Amino acid sequence: MDAARLSLNQITLNSLDLPAAVAACERHEIGAIALWRDKIAAVGLDRAVQLVRSAGLHVSSVCRGGMFTDPAADPAAVLEDNRRAVDEAAALQADALVLVCGPLLDRDLAAARARVRDGIAELLPHARAAGVRLAIEPLHPMMIGVRSVVSTLRQALDLSDELGGDPGDEVGVVVDAYHVWWDPELEGQIARAGTRIAGYHVSDWLPETSDLLLDRGMMGDGLIDLPHLSGLVADAGFTGPVEVEILSRRWWAEDPDDVTRLLRKRFEEFV
Amino acid sequence: MDAARLSLNQITLNSLDLPAAVAACERHEIGAIALWRDKIAAVGLDRAVQLVRSAGLHVSSVCRGGMFTDPAADPAAVLEDNRRAVDEAAALQADALVLVCGPLLDRDLAAARARVRDGIAELLPHARAAGVRLAIEPLHPMMIGVRSVVSTLRQALDLSDELGGDPGDEVGVVVDAYHVWWDPELEGQIARAGTRIAGYHVSDWLPETSDLLLDRGMMGDGLIDLPHLSGLVADAGFTGPVEVEILSRRWWAEDPDDVTRLLRKRFEEFV
Numbered sequence: 001m002d003a004a005r006l007s008l009n010q011i012t013l014n015s016l017d018l019p020a021a022v023a024a025c026e027r028h029e030i031g032a033i034a035l036w037r038d039k040i041a042a043v044g045l046d047r048a049v050q051l052v053r054s055a056g057l058h059v060s061s062v063c064r065g066g067m068f069t070d071p072a073a074d075p076a077a078v079l080e081d082n083r084r085a086v087d088e089a090a091a092l093q094a095d096a097l098v099l100v101c102g103p104l105l106d107r108d109l110a111a112a113r114a115r116v117r118d119g120i121a122e123l124l125p126h127a128r129a130a131g132v133r134l135a136i137e138p139l140h141p142m143m144i145g146v147r148s149v150v151s152t153l154r155q156a157l158d159l160s161d162e163l164g165g166d167p168g169d170e171v172g173v174v175v176d177a178y179h180v181w182w183d184p185e186l187e188g189q190i191a192r193a194g195t196r197i198a199g200y201h202v203s204d205w206l207p208e209t210s211d212l213l214l215d216r217g218m219m220g221d222g223l224i225d226l227p228h229l230s231g232l233v234a235d236a237g238f239t240g241p242v243e244v245e246i247l248s249r250r251w252w253a254e255d256p257d258d259v260t261r262l263l264r265k266r267f268e269e270f271v
Numbered sequence: 272m273d274a275a276r277l278s279l280n281q282i283t284l285n286s287l288d289l290p291a292a293v294a295a296c297e298r299h300e301i302g303a304i305a306l307w308r309d310k311i312a313a314v315g316l317d318r319a320v321q322l323v324r325s326a327g328l329h330v331s332s333v334c335r336g337g338m339f340t341d342p343a344a345d346p347a348a349v350l351e352d353n354r355r356a357v358d359e360a361a362a363l364q365a366d367a368l369v370l371v372c373g374p375l376l377d378r379d380l381a382a383a384r385a386r387v388r389d390g391i392a393e394l395l396p397h398a399r400a401a402g403v404r405l406a407i408e409p410l411h412p413m414m415i416g417v418r419s420v421v422s423t424l425r426q427a428l429d430l431s432d433e434l435g436g437d438p439g440d441e442v443g444v445v446v447d448a449y450h451v452w453w454d455p456e457l458e459g460q461i462a463r464a465g466t467r468i469a470g471y472h473v474s475d476w477l478p479e480t481s482d483l484l485l486d487r488g489m490m491g492d493g494l495i496d497l498p499h500l501s502g503l504v505a506d507a508g509f510t511g512p513v514e515v516e517i518l519s520r521r522w523w524a525e526d527p528d529d530v531t532r533l534l535r536k537r538f539e540e541f542v
Contacts (some may be wrong), residue, residue, distance in 0.1 A: 141453040142413040155455040182412040184426040
């Protein structure tokens with residue numbers, strides 16, 4: 001894919017703080033970035049906004065809101081934190097606020113999923129008022145106990161249906177290659193998603209992945225047919241920035257400039 | 272669940288050979304066992320048959336046929352090995368031959384899945400002639416690169432539909448709690464499976480599982496609502512033995528008698 005579409009999800013260069021990640025984008029002529037809230041908080045929102053504006057960077061997403069599932073958490077505090085996430089995404093003019101919908105903390109999966117639905121429904125008016133797109137990111141089923149009870153694109157879209165909204169104003173979804181590539185329903189559900197695709201993330205699935213969280217592969221090193229997936233997402237109408245999001249102990253240990261050069265090359269060759 | 276329903280999948284006591292696993296069943300008053308082909312081969316089929324018969328053990332399944340996906344393998348050799356697996360299941364009067372449908376070895380998922388369909392279709396006449404039920408076991412999506420391109424119950428049932436057969440003579444499926452519990456479509460697909468459920472396996476999903484293959488939990492130690500799942504499987508009409516199948520470095524390191532006592536207790540309490 002043309003590197004003009006590339007967005008650097010900053011967790012790919014996890015050792016860098018926000019100013020350094022912005023500088024890496026400038027150095028490597030990358031036009032978009034996805035920001036994580038902990039890194040935003042570390043420099044302050046105003047400074048983060050100023051940094052991306054002066055670098056002329058487009059913000060493809062803010063990662064992440066959500067985490068609605070803790071039965072012991074105060075729902076008002078969870079909502080308030082999510083509203084702050086919306087405000088940050090608004091200030092940064094991000095294409096979307098990514099929602100990671102929370103892990104399963106007890107054995108009641110139905111209740112956890114209901115909490116997710118209710119949490120998004122409560123957040124939605126604030127997001128609409130702020131002009132921020134919410135995007136549910138289904139995460140790989142292996143992450144249900146640590147990250148997300150939303151595990152498939154079908155489930156995310158069913159949730160979006162349930163939450164309603166006019167066409168163009170619906171809750172969006174993120175298609176992350178790593179999380180959804182294995183799904184036998186992938187083709188149909190991406191087509192169904194259509195304009196609800198609010199983000200497309202790439203990395204790769206290593207044949208013998210050794211860790212459930214931090215062993216994502218560089219594009220081209222694994223089993224995902226990314227050109228096929230990119231074609232499906234394009235056919236569905238998505239034309240936005242494509243985030244490279246690689247959570248990997250291996251790549252985090254390398255020099256960020258080397259990693260950035262490589263991911264840019266692999267993006268052009270394998271995405 | 273009543274321990275009268277318990278079947279010991281012998282990989283749960285992986286350090287034991289077949290005679291020792293049979294003896295453990297006798298010692299702990301377990302009436303059924305699931306056998307692995309490498310352990311059968313180690314003593315020879317005739318001896319395996321004699322051992323389970325003289326112990327009065329019912330064989331709930333033979334693990335495993337399948338592995339159709341290697342593009343470099345000779346299809347005739349793969350078919351021949353699967354036919355031998357069918358013959359072993361027939362000799363042992365097993366309820367089913369479990370099919371693990373093979374990992375993805377390149378980036379062509381559609382081709383690998385087609386190979387699975389064709390492989391089962393070719394094997395089916397031999398299985399029917401031998402009176403052996405084939406049972407597709409969908410494995411957790413995280414195992415696609417090492418074990419199975421069949422990842423969901425819906426996909427296994429679609430495959431069963433495609434392979435045809437009269438009611439009662441269709442290709443069956445295995446519902447393994449560990450592999451399918453996360454699935455948002457679980458309820459509907461188990462109901463759809465109905466009499467095609469040829470096996471029900473239990474273990475648990477640990478909240479922070481640390482390994483993609485060998486970190487299954489003991490029932491009651493994890494996040495799976497097994498009584499709910501057992502209810503769904505019962506409502507679908509399944510009345511057969513319920514296999515305890517725990518692939519776990521942790522439990523493999525413990526004394527097999529201690530593990531068997533515990534799993535029997537947990538089976539009664541948590542399944």
